[in-house]
Amino acid sequence: MSNTSIDAGELVPEVEVSHGLWVTLRAVLRQPSAIVGLVIVGLFVISAVFAPLLTPYSTTDASCGVFDPPSTAHWFGCDDGGIDVLSLVIIGGRVSMLVGLFATVIAMVLGAGVGLLSGYFGGSTDTVLMRITDYFLVIPQIVLMIVIAAVWGPSLSHVVVVIGILMWTGTARVVRAQVKSLRERVYIKRVESLGASHTRIIVRHILPQVGPLLVANAVLAITVAIFTETALAFLGLSDPTAITWGTIMEHAFDRAATSAGAWWAVVPAGMAVALFIMGCYLIGRSIEDSLNPRLKVSYLSPRSWAMRTLVGRGPDAL
Amino acid sequence: MSPEDARSPVFEIKDLHVWFDTGSTRRHTREVHTVKGISLAVAPGERLGLVGESGCGKTTTILASLGLLPPSASVSGQILLEGKDILAAGEKTVGPHRWNDIAMVFQGAMNAFNPVKTIGWQIAEALRVHRTVEPRERRDRVAELLELVGISAANADRFPHEFSGGMKQRAVIAMALACNPKVLLADEPTTALDVVVQDQILSLLTKLTEELDLALILVTHDLAVVAQTCERAAVMLDGLIVEQGPMTELYRNPQHQYTRQLFESTPDVFSAPVASHEIAPVVAPLLDVTDLKVSYGGRRSWLSSLRNKPSNDTLAVDGISLRVQPAEMLALVGQSGCGKTSTVQAILGMVPTGGGSIKVAGTEVTGLSRAQWRPLRRRVQMIYQDPYESLDIRFRVRHTLEEPLRIHGIGKSAKERTRIITEALERVGMTPPERYLGRYPHELSGGQRQRVAIAASLVLDPTLLLADEPVSMLDVSVRSGVLELLDTLRRDLGMGILMITHDLSTAANYADRIAVMHQGHIVEEGPAWDVVNTPTHDYTRTLLAAVPSPDPEVRKVS
């Protein structure tokens, strides 16, 4: 048995066949952490959609003094240019989330495509595709991103594309492992022996099963994308004129908010990223956990079984 | 030894109840009562069989005896070890007896060992934990234990993945015996094993109980295994023991309806019908396989053809020939790895052949492309082993049955398709069909699922059915129903059936002819009765000698 550490897919947890989207959804919603995650992400999405209505002040014109601390008028204080931080964070969330979303879409399409082809057809297709994936996995992506962003010049669309095309490997591995195990399932073999085409098998039987896992993966990928965006922005590789959570923090660092002790210029954006990522992570994890049958059993529980005395029942009663 | 003059029991279960908390919020489903007050006793040197189907509570009973239930369980009743109640204070009183007095052989021997430690280390660990022997004697004791179960002591330093299934099962038994227990609980110890290995393990257990004066409780779904191993048996159904007594009594004179049903569903290779109907050779057989070869590697990858690598030339199937006539059932019998599955895969065109010819209804099918195969798929249909896996669980019965029609463009209107579907369901005995059309697989029993899978083949009106172990994953009591169904299909519709099975008893009772396969070759072929009663090849004799009979009086032919 070969189980090398980088052989793609070997360590992806085995996933139970899902009983359709609704059953999965119900299993997911039974976990309190999923609800918490959904509420958090939901609030962020609402605030992004209605951002222009929610921002109390302009994000371009000064509305208070330099590094004014939080007050009743400016809940999160002001930055170095006298701009209301709350407004910045609300508007910045829009772009950050969009960057995360678009990069994730690119990564999902690439990753799901490669994973599907690799897992379904197996053999040499699999070997070649997975070898490529392995190289992408080993090369430190952030550094490659820095290089590419530096060569191409700083721009939001570059950031989206770069994150997207470097992030698909994880998805490809997970999807491949799942498709590979589905490919061995008896019902897929049965349908194949009925004479069904590859397209039919993939579209009708495999994709719906991979769906929930892909959703979980996408939600987790968004967290990585947003992380990476803030990191790239922090290194000055994002569009300096765009307002994102990343550039807000970069700006604060750049303008010495730290030495001025103006934590309010950093905390709101940082906490926004943290909260949003936590929300996504909780959702993604809940889906993955509800799909993993191996997590349902534990032979080493901290509690023990209980003895029960039967009232009014002797050993002879049946 | 009859139970009357038996010694006093060393191990006794008295009125054992087990409940599980399901975590459900609804009151009436919050708890399931899995074991509903059972009592058992076993004396030193005695072997007791505990027989029941999946979900009857037999494994729970065993785990409760060792105090290994999950925290969601509550237990009441007594477990007496030499007259002392070890359940009295729960975990605290059971704990010290584990392995010292009561040891266990688990169902999944494959996973019972820690994969990253050697077998010897794991056996020695039991000695270490319980300080059974002096540290410097441990190695010798491990060697002694391994030799006792028939494994050379030199294997102690090998890892579990280096052991075969049979060896692992032996090693599990050696580990169980490490601390000289008084009672051995064996949960389906032979279920995943081939029949010859099963026979060896059962003989080993028998030998050990006699030599070590060990009390054995053998838990299994297979009455034949119990009949050949145990003096007494208890039949368990739905958390209760419905009948208990000496094996011969149970066989001759079963009192409970369920016991009777179990015996009826357990085919006996030695009481197979003398001769099934003789079939006159037809000019064109439905399936004609000549000198078929299939290599292990399966499909040759395009990368290795680029690199000009020769494909793997060890043959899984090495030149076999088979023929199936209309209305005939041919059983291809062999142990796992003998090449029977590769044969079927090749006939279905799922793996490439390495030589020979396969003719389906007169058409040569080797080397056909996917597209060329498609019209032929209507003629040949396959029934798979695992009914829990063979249906897409997101598809209702109607959609499962409709899919083949859509693939082949059969049935112009929805009405016509519904007619075909309901007919097929009626044919497989799922009546009234309307009741089942809207159901999902998880709303069906194992037997029903297998029937739906068969119906999904029947809608295409095939002439040849390939059945891969069609009943081995089903509960014993529903097996005969599915086999009868296959029998009816060939008699009424004139289908030819090629059934693959590891089980000679099933083959002997249902097939017209039997082909015995061993290491890629067919070593013997002939009418079923002849193969079973006058075997000519040594391998067939070995197989027959290993097949357990549900009749405790029948000792194996040697």
Next chain:
Amino acid sequence: MRKSGYLWKRSVFALVTIYVAITLNFVLFRVLPGSAVSRISKVPNASPALKHALEVQFGLDKSMWQQYVLYLQQLLHGNMGISYQNMQPVSDNLKSALLATLPMVTIGTVLALVIGIAVGVLSAVRRGTVTDHATTNVAVLFYAFPTQFLGMMMLIFAASFLPSAGMTDPFAIYTSWADEAGDVIRHMILPVLTLVLTLFAENTLIVRSAMLETLGEDYVLTARAKGVPRRKIVRSYALRNAMLPTITLVALSLGSIVTGAILIEVIFSWPGIGRALYQAVLARDYPMLQGGFLVITVVVVVFNFIADLLYFRFDPRITT
């Protein structure tokens, strides 16, 4: 015999990966449009002689293929060009930067691993209890914090009592070797703490779920039936087997370690390779950028290879 096959395969993989990275480096900077071919010699304020020497070394007037061969040759001799910023050879700059980075990142990573394994095991073994919920939630929270955010919080709230910039105090006069070491260690506290906080959470979550999976394996039940004490089951059975997926996943998270290290070096002005990369980006110092990319890639590949060796050491089942 078959076991050595695994090591052989992994070594080849590591070498090929390094080769791919080297080639990628060449392609990104010299072949793709927008990356002027002659940049490597366009060192600002350089003497014509130096420019000419670089042009000859890297054969900038020759064909792309010849340039590629020359590039490989020069690289073999450690020549990666001259930094635009300080006119020093890139390799010298990178050497001192790497020496500053490795201790800080290694200490941080090892601490994060130790804490992650301890907390992950605790949380898995006490699954469903208050301890489990508390540790998991804390881990998720720290997993969610961006590194630069944690770093800036350190700057704001801890800079008053701990040094927060650079590796040493530029104005300090050391009386002894130990004195200097002490200063470096004091400077290291905040960066390492930030790195540990960023990394331990991911490790905790990885170890916890790997442990939960092994706790459901049949061999754990066997061990319990054998009467093996809990503590021993956790160590020899659950954790021992959970180490395998953990090694792989931690190896895969090397990328996030690199990200964290770069951000931390920038924030705490740590004179390491991440900061060098950052400054190279700002100064459009292409030779340094290429060199930094290459060195980090090689280091990551080497650590990946170490992970492979560990895996090999821990899993007796590896045969190919």
